[in-house]
Amino acid sequence: MTGRLARTFSSVAAAALTAACASYSEIPIETPIRPTMDVSAFQRVLVAGFISGGSEDVDGNLETTRLLRSQLRNKSGLRVIDTDSLPLLEVANEGRTASGAGTPAAPKDEKEMEMYSNVFANVEYWKKIGEEYQQPLIVTGTVLFTPHQRNSIVQREEEVYDSFGRRRVVPVRGYVERKGFALKPKFIFIDGRTGTVMHSQTASEEILYNANQATPALSSYFELMDRILPGFLSTLSSQKVKGTRVLLQ
Amino acid sequence: MRMKVLLLVLVLGGLSGPALADARGDAKEQVKFGIAVAQRGLWREAIYRWERATQLDPTYAAAHNNLAIGYEHEGDLNKARGAYEKAMELEPGNALIKQNYELFKEINDRTTRKDVQ
Secondary structure (H helix, E strand, O other): OHHHHHHHHHHHHHHHHHHHHHOEEEEEEEEEEOOOOOOOOOOEEEEEEEEEEEOOOOOHHHHHHHHHHHHHHHHOOOEEOOOOOOOHHHHHHHHHOOOOOOOOOOOOOHHHHHOOHHHHHOHHHHHHHHHHOOOOEEEEEEEEEEEEEEEEEEEEEEEEEOOOOOEEEEEEEEEEEEEEEEEEEEEEEEEOOOOOEEEEEEOOEEEEEEOOOOOOHHHHHHHHHHHHHHHHHHHHOOEEEEEEEEEEO | OHHHHHHHHHHHHHHHHHHHHHHHHHHHHHHHHHHHHHOOOOHHHHHHHHHHHHHHOOOOHHHHHHHHHHHHHHOOHHHHHHHHHHHHHHOOOOHHHHHHHHHHHHHHHHHHOOOOO
């Protein structure tokens, strides 16, 4: 009798488990995202260059220009114009000081970066650039890539032995110094026909490593840009975001 | 009088019980079929089935959840949000619906982020 009861219970439990497992299923989906900007009026795009600052280990202007051009070439319907990036720091400096003499120093922080932002509002300058390149969509902006560090509390496990020599593992919390980089680009989209700003978009990402971990600045830059790029691309072209969802019964 | 009211409630209750059960049963069939076709990539048909399920039984949270996923896959994010919110309203404690909704919100926030000049 007890055996039969146990068998009945186990079969009911198995059925319940099967029912519970069968009541949902994961499914991969691809969500199409429409572009934020209407760029149908343009056939060509000029990634003109960036005012970059912060760490001297990475040339933010050169790397960002290269990266955006290659991404736009592969993931947008626009023809990418290949040319040298514009000396925006000098142009901005001319507008900022009366003399404009000498090569200006790269901005070190956001406050200094802001002082050069007048160049993006220079309609005549951008209109001239637009005429030179057959009125494309112009992508420009600022890139601030700075070293960054933060102390944070982390929990780790530590072995301890009591008076009888018995080993135990206990969680220990402590401060750990972490170093890394912060990347703050501002993408500005200018209409090459009129020289006016159509749209601007800021992003901010940071990455931290343990202090004893030596990660090259350039690889951190690319890691951070990897996170920022989907947002940039979705401004100009429709993207598909892959993911999984759970269907229920 | 009180007896009559009680009798009426019992009769109505007795009638509506099976009717509700039928509606849920039919809706479940639609949901099941919708899942089968979605798994074969036939999302339009799946959406049709899940819409039908929500019409048959508007209190069926799973149907609203699946419909939201279908809308999301088609890029109709406004409709997806509405369907997720309905599913959450019907079953606020369902962790799977909540998880789907959180993932959806991540994508939706990206598209609605306004940083326009």
